[in-house]
Amino acid sequence: MWLTLLYCVIGGAALLFALFSWVIPYIVQYHPGLAIFWHDRIEERVLDTLTQSTRPQRLLAAVQKNATRGDPRSVVLAIDQFCRQKEWAMNVGDEKGCILDSVVSEVNPGAVLELGTYCGYSAVRIACLLPPHGKIITLEFNPDNAAIARQVIAWAGLEEKIQLVVGASGDWIPKIKEQFGVKTFDLVFLDHWKDRYLPDTKLMEECGLLREGSILLADNVICPGTPDYLEYIRNSPRYKSQYFKSHLEYTKVEDGLEKSVFLG
Template sequence: MLLFFLGSAVVGVSLGYIIVCFIIPWLVPFSGPFVLLWHEVILEPAMDWLKGSSKPQRMLSYVQRHSKRGDPDSVISTIDIFCRSKEWAMNVGDEKGLILDKLICEANPSIVLELGTYCGYSSLRIARLLPPGGRLFTMEFNPAYAKIAKQIIAWAGLESKIQVLEGPSGDLIPQLKKKHAIEKCDIIFIDHWKDCYLPDTKLLEECGLIGKGTVLIADNVTFPGTPDYLEYVRNSPHYSSQYFKSYLEYSKTEDGLEKSVFLG
């Protein structure tokens, strides 16, 4: 009887171990909602508790230990390695990142605005491609994320090209013209909370920061999805819009970028 009980316990624990350590992590990348649930709601708080640090702090420390200081490409690829092999994070990621790179190079922008900095991954991708004199303004309302982003940007040596503006985009956008002498944005990379995409786009229009030729690049338009924003840019006679299919960062779930050029 005791042997049967012990045997059942060993089989149960082994099965649980296999499910938690192998089957769930293998299945997670195929389902967007599971990616977020597993990584953001289950793993991240557990790691924070076990390690006594936040994920952005662990990312910064990994970057400082494994990347070449002053080399943005090395910092970017090190963050990708961290996110693929250690902990998933909500950067635009390496696959959509290549599309973003291409769109930035095609537009050759002088002034770029980014909505949603997080740890500065996409800021680095964009800023390293700017022409001499080009500037990136990036907005982040979480002070802890903004602090890490500034340190990662400084580690990559791009602090002269990137200005991190701390606060909610809805408050910061109306200040851009006067406070930062911006006439209009050449590119706007939209990657903050998904329900802010449409109201902030309309606010940018009202403030005169979107002009003829301004290119909007919106991330996560398929997953988690931004239906109201897509409906607006795809049906407005003022925009010419194009979808670039890809995958949710560090996963196998479909996602994509929407490029929308303001026609005037």
């Protein structure tokens, strides 16, 4: 009897492990709603409980273990490897990151604004492509994420290029000119709360932070999606927009980036 019970327990544990580690992650790779729900609501909470740590803390540990201090590209690679092999995270990711890289290289911006730092992945990715005089201001609402991002940025050796500001975008955008002496931004990367894309874009217009030729690059416009932002940006005579089809970070779910040129 006890042997049978032991076999049942072992078999059940093995089944749960297989479901958690392989079966469910494979299935959610192709389903937009399930992908975000699984990775953000289930997997993260389970691993937080088991490890008594947070996903950003685990990501930072992977950087410190696998990346070379002072080498931004090795930091990006370490995060991508962590997210593909260990644990999904909501960075722009390697696939869409290549699109981001191409836009940064094309614009060659002197002043960049990033809305949504998370753990610093995209800030590092952008900063290492900037010209010598170029700088990026990145806004992060969550102070815990910001604390991790500062360490990731420091590990990449980019503290002089990246100004990390903690607080709500709606509070900071009107104060940017006064606080940082920035007249306008050459490039704005939107990757924060999706319901803030449109109001923050209108706020940047009102505050005069966009000049003729400024580029807005918005992530996750399909998954989880920003329909109100897309409707505005694609129909406004003040913008010329282009969609870059890709996939939700580290999955096979369709997603993309919307590049919009401000026409004045």
